Amino acid sequence: MADNTDSATRTALTELMDEKIPTVIADSVDIIYRIHGTGSGRGSATAALNRILRPKQAEKASGIRTVHAVKKVSFVAYKGEAIGLIGTNGSGKSTLLKAIAGLQPVENGKIYTDGQPSLLGVNAALMGDLTGERNVYLGGLAMGMSREQIKERYQDIVDFSGINEKGDFISLPMRTYSSGMGSRLRFSIAAAKDHDVLLIDEALSTGDARFQARSAERIQEMRQHAGTVFLVSHSNSAIRETCERALWLERGELRMDGPTEEVLEAYEEFTSGKGKKK
Amino acid sequence: MSDDYGTTARTPLPRVKAADVSQVLHTPPKTPAHGHGDLAALAERYGLTVSGARPPLPEYVRQLWARRHFITAFATAKLTAQYSQAKLGQVWQVMTPLLNAAVYYFIFGVLLGTKQGVSDFIPFLVTGVFVWTFTQSSIMAGTRAIAGNLGLVRALHFPRAALPISFCLQQLQQLLFSMAALLIILFAVGVPPAPSWILVLPALTLQFIFNAGLSMILARLGAKTPDIAQLMPFILRTWMYISGVMWSIDNLISKHHGLPSWAADLLRANPAAVYIDLMRFALIDSFHASKLPPHVWVLAVGWALVAGVGGFIYFWKAEETYGRG
Numbered sequence: 001m002a003d004n005t006d007s008a009t010r011t012a013l014t015e016l017m018d019e020k021i022p023t024v025i026a027d028s029v030d031i032i033y034r035i036h037g038t039g040s041g042r043g044s045a046t047a048a049l050n051r052i053l054r055p056k057q058a059e060k061a062s063g064i065r066t067v068h069a070v071k072k073v074s075f076v077a078y079k080g081e082a083i084g085l086i087g088t089n090g091s092g093k094s095t096l097l098k099a100i101a102g103l104q105p106v107e108n109g110k111i112y113t114d115g116q117p118s119l120l121g122v123n124a125a126l127m128g129d130l131t132g133e134r135n136v137y138l139g140g141l142a143m144g145m146s147r148e149q150i151k152e153r154y155q156d157i158v159d160f161s162g163i164n165e166k167g168d169f170i171s172l173p174m175r176t177y178s179s180g181m182g183s184r185l186r187f188s189i190a191a192a193k194d195h196d197v198l199l200i201d202e203a204l205s206t207g208d209a210r211f212q213a214r215s216a217e218r219i220q221e222m223r224q225h226a227g228t229v230f231l232v233s234h235s236n237s238a239i240r241e242t243c244e245r246a247l248w249l250e251r252g253e254l255r256m257d258g259p260t261e262e263v264l265e266a267y268e269e270f271t272s273g274k275g276k277k278k
Numbered sequence: 279m280s281d282d283y284g285t286t287a288r289t290p291l292p293r294v295k296a297a298d299v300s301q302v303l304h305t306p307p308k309t310p311a312h313g314h315g316d317l318a319a320l321a322e323r324y325g326l327t328v329s330g331a332r333p334p335l336p337e338y339v340r341q342l343w344a345r346r347h348f349i350t351a352f353a354t355a356k357l358t359a360q361y362s363q364a365k366l367g368q369v370w371q372v373m374t375p376l377l378n379a380a381v382y383y384f385i386f387g388v389l390l391g392t393k394q395g396v397s398d399f400i401p402f403l404v405t406g407v408f409v410w411t412f413t414q415s416s417i418m419a420g421t422r423a424i425a426g427n428l429g430l431v432r433a434l435h436f437p438r439a440a441l442p443i444s445f446c447l448q449q450l451q452q453l454l455f456s457m458a459a460l461l462i463i464l465f466a467v468g469v470p471p472a473p474s475w476i477l478v479l480p481a482l483t484l485q486f487i488f489n490a491g492l493s494m495i496l497a498r499l500g501a502k503t504p505d506i507a508q509l510m511p512f513i514l515r516t517w518m519y520i521s522g523v524m525w526s527i528d529n530l531i532s533k534h535h536g537l538p539s540w541a542a543d544l545l546r547a548n549p550a551a552v553y554i555d556l557m558r559f560a561l562i563d564s565f566h567a568s569k570l571p572p573h574v575w576v577l578a579v580g581w582a583l584v585a586g587v588g589g590f591i592y593f594w595k596a597e598e599t600y601g602r603g
Binding site: 021022023024025026027074076098099100101102103104105110111112113114116117118119121122123124125127129130134137138141142143144146147173 | 317318320321324325326327328329330331344345347348351352355356358359362363427429430431432433434435436598599601
């Protein structure tokens with residue numbers, strides 16, 4: 001319970017400072033996905049024609065389906081908090097995270113943020129045909145770092161990834177890396193930037209045990225710098241270690257919001273079946 | 279400290295919904311501590327802004343400028359990645375345009391004989407093909423700039439206009455390789471270097487702005503309706519054939535006496551034809567100013583401004599919708 005006393009002192013401190021500063025506010029947020037092309041199999045040329053001719057009536061038949069991924073979720077996150085998002089698969093955790101980052105439009109409600117929250121992830125900007133070194137620069141620039149900042153941190157990024165421990169791999173194209181090496185470098189690049197509000201989606205499960213320990217450490221470090229951290233993970237122990245507050249989403253609805261211990265206890269009870277405690 | 283978490287109550291009430299057979303669901307408590315207005319007011323009090331909202335135009339331009347290094351790095355990276363698996367590697371940057379020109383020379387110069395009445399036909403044709411390819415591939419890349427990079431758009435935050443602009447920049451770099459090949463051809467056929475070659479710079483700048491604007495328009499259209507990418511090759515091919523890439527528009531007009539004068543003016547004012555002719559005028563000494571359409575620089579600047587500014591604003595208007603769904 002060292003964690004608990006720790007956050008208790010922190011709370012006492014913020015109370016001393018007399019107010020808690022909100023960094024992310026979700027005000028009854030609804031998120032709805034519209035998926036095209038789910039028409040009943042046949043490649044649906046007729047369905048497409050139907051869609052053009054009768055756009056309204058044909059919407060259902062032609063295979064536009066809606067998925068209500070997040071329903072009426074409200075919460076306030078404060079500066080200095082680390083918040084775990086838990087819930088079974090497909091309960092809307094990642095969707096909510098994307099919406100906080102402003103990358104997924106909300107249907108109803110609003111999400112207010114202090115500064116620009118960013119997802120920890122840079123994979124999409126990297127190119128397998130380029131060397132690791134060029135990808136470090138490309139990824140850093142894509143995250144909005146300046147060339148000087150990247151140059152400054154370049155050595156740290158490479159050292160942290162451990163890519164060069166077994167030879168000069170950083171000057172080889174990334175497609176030649178093993179999947180573990182690739183994900184280590186990707187995490188290292190993504191973790192190189194300081195964020196106001198940091199959103200992490202299952203980033204703790206990459207690489208070997210040694211690298212996992214190192215990345216958990218790095219996330220703790222980023223937590224100190226970042227105002228607020230959100231962590232999506234299916235590893236309850238990772239949530240316990242990192243977060244003092246947890247949000248439990250189930251079928252898009254916010255079921256519980258409270259101290260990690262309490263929420264996880266209820267969640268574990270829920271996932272392990274009726275009333276069976278772990 | 280339990281009072282810190284005010285949004286929902288902590289203890290769920292174990293209530294089983296009749297409809298839920300697969301999973302036992304406790305209905306969440308329906309009493310949020312903060313009402314609707316409260317949260318909005320709280321956000322306003324601390325100066326929080328709506329996540330993912332479209333920034334105003336000047337702010338957008340500023341953000342885009344801040345990402346200029348990303349734009350250039352992304353373009354160069356794409357260009358180098360393009361041929362990195364080929365044995366000859368970057369040699370293809372020059373080989374591809376040369377082979378293209380050879381094919382067009384064979385078809386239009388030799389088989390169809392459009393070279394009659396055109397002096398220095400090889401440089402004439404090659405310049406046309408290269409300059410046209412710049413516009414064509416910029417537009418094609420622009421059409422897929424958002425639709426083809428949804429992963430990037432959904433993962434990272436940056437002004438989306440960076441993507442179409444970056445792709446146009448990649449095409450510009452590609453064109454510079456082609457221009458190197460063109461210089462080789464010019465020397466080979468004996469066209470002497472001239473001071474007018476300096477005009478290549480303003481002509482290319484204007485064409486780049488024009489291309490970027492057009493590809494931003496198509497990036498927005500293509501993001502909403504990916505089908506546009508299937509349609510574009512046909513539109514572009516039609517545009518190519520009326521732009522005098524392989525033949526001289528002047529010869530075409532003088533051959534068809536029945537052509538109304540507005541149609542001739544229209545053919546000459548076509549932006550692709552304007553940029554191609556400017557480049558020919560700059561590089562080929564036998565392509566005199568008399569062959570240029572009237573007010574050619576006005577046209578070139580006008581097209582660049584209309585497409586560039588219009589395209590940028592049009593693209594920005596839908597900024598928050600890219601990557602949706």
